[in-house]
Amino acid sequence: MNSIISERYVEMSNIVKAYPNPYGEDVKVIDGFNLKIHKGEVIGVIGHSGCGKSTVLTMLAGLNSITQGGIIVDGKEISGPGPDRSVVFQAPCLLPWMTAYGNVKLGVDRVYPHVTASVRKEIIEYYLSIVGLADSMHRYPRELSGGMQQRVGIARAIALKPKVLLLDEPFGRLDSLTRMELQDVILEILNREHLTTVLITHDVDESIYMCDRVCMMTNGPGSKVGNLMSIPFARPRNRAEILEHPDYYNYRAELICFLEEQEHAKSGICEQPVAIQAVGEETHSELNSSSSDTSTDIPVMSDEDSVAMSHVGTTD
Amino acid sequence: MERFKYSLLKIINISGLTFLEPVVRLCYGEEPRLQLKKIGRFIVIPAVTFMIFIWMWSIIAPVYKTKSGEVPTPAVVYEAARGVREFHDRETDKQTAYSLDGQDREASLDQVQEELKAITAEKVKADAEVMSAEIARKAFITEKLEPLKAEYETKKEEFLKAQLRRDRALKIKAAKVEKGDLQGKNNLLGYVRGHQEQTAAELDELAELKTEQDDVRNLNYPPLLEALKFQTDVAEQEQYLTKKEEILSKSNRSLKLDEEEDKLKQLQRQYASATGPDLIPIAQQMLRVEERMNNISSSEYAKPWTLPMQIARSVACVFAGFFLATAIAIPIGILCGVSSTFMAAVTPFIALFKPVSPIVWLPISLIIVGGIITDPDKHWLMVALSEMPLIGWLQINPAFIASAITVALCSLWPTLVNTALGVASIDKDHINVARVLRLTFTQRLFKIVIPSALPLIFAGLRISLGVGWMVLIAAELLSSSEGIGKFVWDMFNNGSSETFAQMFVVVFVVGAIGLLLDRTMIVFQRLVSFDGAPAAI
Numbered sequence: 001m002n003s004i005i006s007e008r009y010v011e012m013s014n015i016v017k018a019y020p021n022p023y024g025e026d027v028k029v030i031d032g033f034n035l036k037i038h039k040g041e042v043i044g045v046i047g048h049s050g051c052g053k054s055t056v057l058t059m060l061a062g063l064n065s066i067t068q069g070g071i072i073v074d075g076k077e078i079s080g081p082g083p084d085r086s087v088v089f090q091a092p093c094l095l096p097w098m099t100a101y102g103n104v105k106l107g108v109d110r111v112y113p114h115v116t117a118s119v120r121k122e123i124i125e126y127y128l129s130i131v132g133l134a135d136s137m138h139r140y141p142r143e144l145s146g147g148m149q150q151r152v153g154i155a156r157a158i159a160l161k162p163k164v165l166l167l168d169e170p171f172g173r174l175d176s177l178t179r180m181e182l183q184d185v186i187l188e189i190l191n192r193e194h195l196t197t198v199l200i201t202h203d204v205d206e207s208i209y210m211c212d213r214v215c216m217m218t219n220g221p222g223s224k225v226g227n228l229m230s231i232p233f234a235r236p237r238n239r240a241e242i243l244e245h246p247d248y249y250n251y252r253a254e255l256i257c258f259l260e261e262q263e264h265a266k267s268g269i270c271e272q273p274v275a276i277q278a279v280g281e282e283t284h285s286e287l288n289s290s291s292s293d294t295s296t297d298i299p300v301m302s303d304e305d306s307v308a309m310s311h312v313g314t315t316d
Numbered sequence: 317m318e319r320f321k322y323s324l325l326k327i328i329n330i331s332g333l334t335f336l337e338p339v340v341r342l343c344y345g346e347e348p349r350l351q352l353k354k355i356g357r358f359i360v361i362p363a364v365t366f367m368i369f370i371w372m373w374s375i376i377a378p379v380y381k382t383k384s385g386e387v388p389t390p391a392v393v394y395e396a397a398r399g400v401r402e403f404h405d406r407e408t409d410k411q412t413a414y415s416l417d418g419q420d421r422e423a424s425l426d427q428v429q430e431e432l433k434a435i436t437a438e439k440v441k442a443d444a445e446v447m448s449a450e451i452a453r454k455a456f457i458t459e460k461l462e463p464l465k466a467e468y469e470t471k472k473e474e475f476l477k478a479q480l481r482r483d484r485a486l487k488i489k490a491a492k493v494e495k496g497d498l499q500g501k502n503n504l505l506g507y508v509r510g511h512q513e514q515t516a517a518e519l520d521e522l523a524e525l526k527t528e529q530d531d532v533r534n535l536n537y538p539p540l541l542e543a544l545k546f547q548t549d550v551a552e553q554e555q556y557l558t559k560k561e562e563i564l565s566k567s568n569r570s571l572k573l574d575e576e577e578d579k580l581k582q583l584q585r586q587y588a589s590a591t592g593p594d595l596i597p598i599a600q601q602m603l604r605v606e607e608r609m610n611n612i613s614s615s616e617y618a619k620p621w622t623l624p625m626q627i628a629r630s631v632a633c634v635f636a637g638f639f640l641a642t643a644i645a646i647p648i649g650i651l652c653g654v655s656s657t658f659m660a661a662v663t664p665f666i667a668l669f670k671p672v673s674p675i676v677w678l679p680i681s682l683i684i685v686g687g688i689i690t691d692p693d694k695h696w697l698m699v700a701l702s703e704m705p706l707i708g709w710l711q712i713n714p715a716f717i718a719s720a721i722t723v724a725l726c727s728l729w730p731t732l733v734n735t736a737l738g739v740a741s742i743d744k745d746h747i748n749v750a751r752v753l754r755l756t757f758t759q760r761l762f763k764i765v766i767p768s769a770l771p772l773i774f775a776g777l778r779i780s781l782g783v784g785w786m787v788l789i790a791a792e793l794l795s796s797s798e799g800i801g802k803f804v805w806d807m808f809n810n811g812s813s814e815t816f817a818q819m820f821v822v823v824f825v826v827g828a829i830g831l832l833l834d835r836t837m838i839v840f841q842r843l844v845s846f847d848g849a850p851a852a853i
Contacts, residue, residue: 063748081751093745097767097846106763110753140846160753 009039009074009196010060010164016068017055026067029055031222033069035215037164042190042197044207046255047217047226048262053200056217057168060198061087074163083111086157087166090173092149094141100152101137104128104159111160127159128152130192131185147178151185158189165197171206180239183210191236204255209242214255219262227258317344332838335359385813388820396817397824404622406556413563414617417570425564428557435554442547446540453537460532468525475518482511569612576609621798623818627825629710630799634788634833636716637723638781644724645731645780646773650765652732653739670729674722674787678794681721685714715797722791727784734776738769771845778837785830800826 015033018026030052037043045053058064060071062081071078073085086107094103104124112120128137131151141149150170157165167186171179187210190197201207207214208231218226231251233242242248321344328336338354341347370390377387388396416424486507493500565571583602590598621629652659689695692713701712710716746768750760766773792801804822807815 061752063751081748082754083752085752087748087752089745089748091745093749095746095749095764095767097770106749106755107753110755110759142846 006039008036008072009041010035010037010198011072012036012056012060012069013072014069015056015059015066015071017052017059017064018067028067028222029220030059030224032224033217035225037196037198039196040194041212042199042210044199044201044211044214045217046201046204046207046214046259047223048219048259049202051217051220051262052223053202053217054168057087057166057198057200060164061085061166063087083107083160084163085166086160086162087168088150088153088157088170090169092141092146092153094149094152094156096141099138099140100128100133100144100148100155101125103141103152104137104156107156107160123159127155130189131155147174147182150174150182154182154186154189158193158195163196165195167197167199169200169202171201171203179206184239186210187235187237204252204259207255208248208251209237209239214251216255216258226262227254229254330839330842332835332842335362382816384811384816388813388817392813392817393820393824396814397821399814400623400818400821404624407619407622410556410560410563411617411619413560413568415569416564417568421564421568421570425561428561428564432554432557432561435550435557438550439547439554442543442550445543446547449537449540449543453540456537457532457535460535461529464525464529464532468522468529471525472522475522478518479515482514486511563617569615572612573609576605576612580605580609621802623800623803623821623825625709626799626803627829629716629797630788630792630801631829632707632710633716633720633792633797633799634723634781634784637720637788638727638777638784640720640724641728641780641784642731642777645728645776646735649732649735649773649776650739650761650769652736653769654761654765659736659740666729666732669725672725674726674790675794677722677725678718678791681725682715682718682795685718685721689714689717711798713797715795719788719791719795719797719799722795723784723788726787727780730779730783731773731776734772734779735769738772738776739765741772742768767846771841774837774841774844778834778841781833781837782830785826785833789826 012033012035015030016028017030018028021027033056035043045056047053055064059066060073060078062078062085078085094100095106098106101124104127105120108120108124112123115123125134125137128134131154133148133151133155136144136148141152144152150173154170170186171182174182183206189195199207199210211231214229214231215225216227216229217223229251233245233247321340324340325337328334328340335358338351338358342351342355374389374391377389380387413421413424486504489504489507493504580602583598583605587595587598587602619625648662652662689698692698698712698714702708742765746764750764755763788799789801789804791797792799793805794801796802796805800822804819807819807822
């Protein structure tokens with residue numbers, strides 16, 4: 001494999017997304033977004049609600065037009081959506097008149113047009129079984145729980161053998177137990193398939209647990225990449241080990257600091273160095289004081305939702 | 317047992333017969349108090365209301381008198397319904413009698429003759445009953461009339477005397493008035509006026525008494541009515557039996573065939589013995605007889621249209637129109653939903669033609685169909701339809717087609733609008749899925765667009781069928797296409813009290829069939845609704 005292409009498997013350069021504003025200049029929601037993604041890497045995109053994370057993802061998926069700049073995937077510039085960039089949406093988006101099997105089949109039939117029906121059946125059953133739905137593949141979405149529906153959505157996306165797997169806050173609507181389960185399901189699949197993956201999230205712990213790199217976005221309008229952070233934990237990862245890893249809280253602190261800094265962007269700057277130096281018990285207790293526990297839920301976000309809502313109309 | 321209960325409940329839910337649900341639950345002993353309460357609300361109360369309706373109808377109806385007799389009471393309507401049914405049964409019976417042959421025919425003939433004998437006895441009895449009832453009625457009327465007559469005579473005499481008395485008094489008063497007595501003259505004028513008013517009032521009173529007598533004379537005497545009804549029934553039965561006997565013994569198909577065969581055999585003998593130029597006329601005759609035999613063997617009894625047959629024809633017509641409407645409305649509706657340009661192009665037509673009444677469409681389509689099918693007996697379509705096995709007996713004619721087209725033109729709009737709405741309001745997420753998978757247009761149409769619009773399409777179809785059924789009756793009435801509408805029109809033109817009641821029968825028939833059609837569509841609608849949301853009832 002060509003190493004340059006491998007290093008820049010996905011390249012997003014100078015992306016601008018502008019929406020027309022009838023009362024003045026166009027509103028640039030995204031302005032100068034640059035990101036290179038390596039082949040087989042899992043990259044997280046984190047930022048406040050309404051900062052344009054989803055907009056970036058839908059542009060990469062081709063579902064949303066790009067105002068300026070371009071996106072190259074595997075050496076080709078993208079135009080429009082396609083099965084090589086499959087998406088797992090926040091809502092499962094299953095077709096309610098088809099069974100789980102039918103929903104996956106719809107995509108498989110499209111991507112594997114030249115194989116026999118029995119091979120396709122095997123493929124469909126394989127992907128449904130690796131997301132743990134071997135027993136309920138002939139049920140309709142209304143008969144499945146939210147978590148199971150999202151599993152079908154994941155199976156549908158990976159069954160397409162995409163070049164890039166796009167996960168748009170796939171666990172956003174799930175309770176925290178189901179969320180952890182599904183995080184493991186996806187990690188297991190990624191360990192096996194080595195898919196290049198973009199994960200949109202606003203959950204700090206989730207991004208550390210799942211990603212090789214985290215891309216932090218500045219607040220909109222005109223948001224761009226604020227910082228990039230590598231998380232070189234070895235794969236396969238184990239949740240308990242990572243939680244106990246000494247670097248874990250460094251990464252966490254850096255992320256939270258960035259997010260807080262974004263929140264107070266106008267008033268002042270977070271004392272990042274302090275946070276980084278303050279490793280171990282101190283940071284731990286500090287974090288505990290701001291979050292009720294060390295689970296995957298991040299209360300940092302919860303208060304900003306109402307503020308961020310003002311951007312939602314233009315970005316999502 | 318439990319599983320059976322749940323599948324039963326599911327069937328009830330899908331068929332929309334939800335009022336049965338508490339009954340099933342009660343049978344399984346589930347919360348008896350609650351179920352009884354529900355039964356009370358959804359079964360007992362509607363039943364009671366219906367009873368009240370029937371009761372009020374039976375009280376109010378006879379009050380109003382029309383030129384076709386009294387407005388029929390429920391009992392009369394029930395009788396009329398029975399009459400309609402009996403007419404149908406008898407005609408079907410005659411039809412069978414026509415095609416019986418061999419032993420069956422003889423057995424049937426024997427039976428009819430037996431019945432005829434019995435009915436003759438019945439007839440004598442009925443006549444006697446009528447006679448005695450008439451005498452009884454006369455006595456009954458006379459008895460009521462006597463006091464009225466006596467009162468009338470007394471009053472008349474009394475009034476006459478009073479008038480004479482007043483006359484005389486006036487004359488005396490007039491004689492007393494002097495030439496210049498203005499006051500006296502004025503008074504006299506007052507007396508004369510009073511006299512005239514009094515006389516007019518007396519005359520009115522007498523007239524009233526007279527009307528009272530007439531009312532008594534026209535009074536219904538139930539025993540006589542019953543006797544007359546019995547007499548009519550017997551006479552009808554006799555007529556029917558006589559006709560059946562005639563069919564079985566004379567005009568039966570097999571009998572006619574036998575007759576012709578005899579002729580043919582005779583001719584064949586002649587043909588065998590003849591020579592030379594004599595052969596030709598005999599051969600010609602033989603061919604004629606053979607042709608006649610062919611005609612007879614394919615002939616049927618000329619059965620008149622009965623209400624059940626007309627109902628079947630109406631239902632066939634409404635479905636013909638409905639399917640035509642569906643075939644037009646769904647594709648156009650889908651195009652409207654998919655393309656806003658197409659929608660813009662079609663909107664003026666929808667807006668313009670939707671409010672047009674069936675009364676306008678019908679004559680237009682009658683003329684157009686009449687222009688295409690100028691000679692219904694020879695046109696290939698009519699011939700093909702009349703020879704089809706299941707629908708041949710419906711005698712599809714241009715009037716039927718015009719009615720169906722009218723139904724289609726009036727009923728396609730709800731389906732069209734609903735389909736367009738359903739297609740246009742597809743979930744954006746589902747469209748995104750289609751875009752990511754890069755589905756082709758046809759795949760998108762059949763895998764995403766149509767399934768997702770299906771519940772709304774069916775809601776539209778349900779409204780369309782209801783509209784079509786209403787339109788059809790009017791269309792048939794105007795186009796004289798055999799069916800329920802034609803039945804109503806014939807009954808209206810007949811103008812007797814019996815046919816008046818039969819029109820009421822039609823009200824219930826049309827209502828019941830409309831209800832049935834609607835229920836069927838609800839079932840379909842529920843079967844296609846993927847989200848399991850209950851359809852509105």
